[in-house]
């Protein structure tokens with residue numbers, strides 16, 4: 001019997017890299033779905049999807065740039081329907097907590113793939129070390145267009161492990177997991193912890209949406225993406241997501257990794273040095 005083959009869309013990104021790595025460790029035949037993959041995968045080129053889905057048993061669905069953005073629900077649900085036609089039996093969708101657009105996308109995918117597992121995540125801790133906020137931590141100021149609200153940042157090690165289990169084990173079909181860290185920290189508290197580990201002070205600075213878009217542009221983020229993120233942050237970072245969930249425990253039977261553990265690992269890996 002051939003090995004199970006799983007397509008990891010966004011397979012070179014923050015979550016997809018981890019999912020691909022853990023699947024490969026389990027002996028799964030991993031196909032990385034990205035524009036640089038073989039065959040290449042492009043969300044905006046449905047004509048090329050069949051080649052990517054050929055012989056695939058399971059799919060990790062990770063949309064770029066964001067599941068809450070306009071057009072995302074249509075793209076992911078069309079792709080999920082195509083995957084079902086190809087005989088895919090397991091699917092895990094990466095989603096965002098407290099986002100109306102992301103919930104619409106979840107519903108659209110579930111309508112064509114009832115056994116979907118949804119990983120509805122709070123803000124990723126790794127945004128501070130691998131993504132949009134890493135330069136700010138290195139420079140000593142994390143600037144976002146939101147007040148200093150509490151957020152239970154989720155560790156991507158947990159998210160990836162849950163995705164891998166959902167794609168390789170029984171018992172996760174049709175489930176919705178709300179995934180957060182074990183407790184909420186404000187951005188200023190998170191910055192203080194990272195500053196201690198990095199060996200230099202890190203402050204939190206609420207900025208205007210225009211200043212955020214301008215700064216993101218200097219970091220190479222297209223204005224339409226930065227503007228979309230500004231709107232998304234205003235929606236989700238208003239305190240609505242402050243309460244932690246036990247979603248990681250539901251899925252893995254153990255507590256979620258905390259922010260201090262993430263900070264220690266990121267610092268040891270040299271993220272901010």
Ligand SMILES: NC(=O)c1ccc[n+]([C@@H]2O[C@H](COP(=O)([O-])OP(=O)(O)OC[C@H]3O[C@@H](n4cnc5c(N)ncnc54)[C@H](OP(=O)(O)O)[C@@H]3O)[C@@H](O)[C@H]2O)c1
Nearest residue numbers: 010012013014015034035042043063064066067096123124
């Ligand atoms: N950041 C957060 O705090 C947070 C919280 C909750 C949910 N989310 C969700 O997380 C998702 C992003 O996941 P991530 O952070 O793991 O990804 P990421 O690090 O932003 O990486 C994006 C991935 O998508 C691929 N990609 C980019 N453009 C593409 C295109 N046009 N067609 C096909 N593939 C493309 C990239 O590879 P190539 O460049 O090689 O194509 C890369 O593998 C979003 O849907 C967002 O809603 C994020």
